[in-house]
Amino acid sequence: MGNDLKAALFNPLQFASITARNRVVMAPMVTNFASSFDEVTDHQVAYYAERARGGVGTIVVEASPISTRGRISSHQIGSYDDRFIPGLTRLAGAIQDAGAVALLQLCHGGPKILTPAGIRTESVSPVAVREGDVPRALSVAEFRDVRRQFVLAAQRAQKAGFDGIELHAAHFYLLSASLSPYTNRRTDEYGGSVVNRTRLSCEVIEDIKSTLSPDYPVWVRIHACEALDPGLSLVEGRQVASILEAAGADAIHVSAYTLPINKKIKGTVNIRVGAMPLKDTPPGPFLDYAAAIKQAVNIPVIAVAKLDDWIIASRALVDGKCDMVALARQLLCDPYWARKVQSGLSNDIVHCKYCMTCHTAQQRGEAVRCAQNYNLFGKPIYKDT
């Protein structure tokens, strides 16, 4: 039984034109390790290479802003200019050399963008997701600019050798703000019905596929549902996934917005629920959402959130709840999670304590830290080693 369970994690999976060596995905995590000019740095390459060597099959590289306005913090990896291509090329190559598929997550921060003097947040409707920060609603003409910026960013990812991209349509960034009835109050063809709210994401997928190639893999990360009023219901989340599949999406990565937020993040959050399991959250809080989405589509579904117990992760695959499992914080703590599980050394895994040190640093715009692993750029260093 143990071996069957393990085999489920380490079966290869083909999506679009590529094959991942196993079902383990490194989920995207903004690290703020890029330079002050948003360029990939050497230590950032080392950080990702170590996690690819640690055995994951696919790495979704952290959210990369598609425009200068779309940035959510400084020191993000830019994809909004050709000058980023050499750094992106080194990064994709280092991940692939270590045997993992390299995807780049593309993002416009929308209502959560950086707001230096003179810059206002922008979204689909003037609904705040941060305390006192009511965004400006973008026009349809501005949506066309955003679509073009997504395509140019995807082209840069492709030129740099990334195997594909993931669109960040979760966590109330621009595409997510369009999908959610909480943030989308438009009355034109981009608001109202689920089809209308999904329109912007569909157009971005279609533009990318028609400009790059229908085979270029495009994953989309969405909320399955939101504990908000009005929020995306699970029924709507399934419809969104199915509409995105019809538009050409190659996989759906299932996050959600139903968990209590981290109380350490003060003064920045209006919405009192989030996507990040806390210490007390039971494992796999979104697995049943992934299963519900999986029933609505024929493309691979990726589950995420507190899946560091390999038996729970494998069982989700065996039970058909998802096709891949993504881990985020656990891989900061122990980059070799997958390799250790595969070689029967799961007792040696240093487990994430979900203390939120990493997330708190990231939300403050600081370089991500891990309270347990003092060296994120190579072989881990733990307190008593």
Ligand SMILES: Cc1cc2nc3c(=O)[nH]c(=O)nc-3n(C[C@H](O)[C@H](O)[C@H](O)COP(=O)(O)O)c2cc1C
């Ligand atoms: C420091 C940090 C940065 C994150 N950055 C991103 C991001 O760039 N894009 C994204 O979709 N999710 C981001 N997330 C959310 C994770 O991808 C993941 O959904 C979440 O942490 C739950 O998974 P886990 O329990 O395995 O950590 C981030 C999470 C953390 C802790």
